[in-house]
Amino acid sequence: MEKKGCCGGEIASEAVEDAAVAAGPPPFSVAAVLPAGGSGERMGGGTPKQFCALLGRPLISYTLQAIERISWISDIVVVVSPENIEIMKTVIKKYGHKRTTVIEGGTTRHRSIFNGLEIFVENKFLSSLLKKPEVVIIHDAVRPFVEEDILFKVVMAAKEHGAAGAIRPLVSTVIASSTDGCLDHSLDRAKYRASEMPQAFLFDIIHQAYHQCSDYDLDYGTECLHLALKYRKTTAKLIEGPPDLWKVTYKRDLYAAESLIKDTLSQQVCVITDLKKDAVQVGFLLHEALKNHVKLVKGLSVSLCKNDHPLQNTLLGQCCNFICVNDTVSDFKETREIVEILETINASVLYSVVLISVHVDIFANTSVSSEMQSLVHFAKEVKKKNILLYGLVIRYQKDNLKLQEAMDSAAALITALIKDRNPALIGQLLIA
Secondary structure, eight states: OOOOSTTTTSTTOSOOOOHHHHTOSOSSOEEEEEEOOOOOTTTOSSSOGGGOEETTEEHHHHHHHHHHTOTTEEEEEEEEOGGGHHHHHHHHHHTTOOSEEEEEOOSSHHHHHHHHHHTTTOTTSSSSOOOOOSEEEEOOTTOTTOOHHHHHHHHHHHHHHSEEEEEEEOSSOOEEEOTTSSEEEEOOGGGOEEEEEEEEEEHHHHHHHHHHSOHHHHHHOOOHHHHHHHHHOOOOEEEEOOGGGOOOOSHHHHHHHHHHHHHHHTTEEEEEEOSOHHHHHHHHHHHHHHTTTOSEEEEEESOOOTTOOHHHHHHHHTOSEEEEEESSTTOOHHHHHHHHHHHHTTTTSSSOEEEEEEEEETTSOOOOHHHHHHHHHHHHHHHTTTEEEEEEEEEOOSOHHHHHHHHHHHHHHHHHHHHHOOGGGTTOEEEO
16 A cells, blocks of 8 residues: 555555455456536535645545555546646645546536546547546545445445445435425435445446436436436445545535544654653653553654664654654754654655654753744744644653653643644744
């Protein structure tokens, strides 16, 4: 599985435990088509929802990342409206998306999907054809939390049945109103399901269905599974999907998606110290205190330098949150070296990296005013590289009780900074 930058694939679950997925990739070719031509009318504002920023990065980039991390999907076709072609190309280049092709969409959702399928069989859109897959996935560009597990299940079901799609239980009862606006009847919720994405098809079945369907279906239809049934007599296999298949539709969904991304990114923290006695002890105590706040904590007690061995760089490239314990209040050496390594391995391309520079104040009375200016200046520099730098001074006292209180306070502050990821607070020097 290819990874680029920090947490590549964290949003879409690093480990897939499903037994079917563990058995290996599908023994046939698979590609994906992502319709992304929506105007975002329900979102409000002038930016289509697929290009709205989450933590400074377009929503569609998260969806692409979730699909690109799956090595057995050979090609990804993104279909966008003509006015957004260049924007989409910029997103692909900036965030290093691979195996992704952008083409122009149609006037409706179905016409856009049709264009996305046509690229595999006609030399209509590009100078060279993509290889026609045996199974094609259709997935919304604004469903960024899709996991390999459900993709594998719908692909395998499509291979067997010709078509398959994810479903979820209805959360509300569906009712019909009469012409005068009163209740006419309601449906038995237990008998119905909500159709979700992803969906998958034998390529020839869905491609032929689009060729045969009416202009009315192309202009007003929304359900791909229905086209396969109506025009190719293919009954889709329905697969119960996980709760995180929801679609970003309204502005409130953006806030929910960003909160979920922040929560996922905040679960792993790497504590780094040099080999000096006081720094090592503080690093160890912080490591232990943070276990009460986050799920995963890595410790790395080494003296860093930008030319260190590859294992260290790999460690740094797999995390989005770092705590660097410096020996004194005035020492930024270790912090600067971490920044250099993060820049070298391009760790902040996909996600902002939180770096908290922890300084040990042994005498508990050192003035930090001059160090504050240095930190603010450095934080502004690295913010341009998508690294969010904050400072924390720990009053190091030999009294074990007071030291533990300081560690607990520091752990709470660190957790808040990591979870909030607020660029407005960079350069702040907090005291625990």
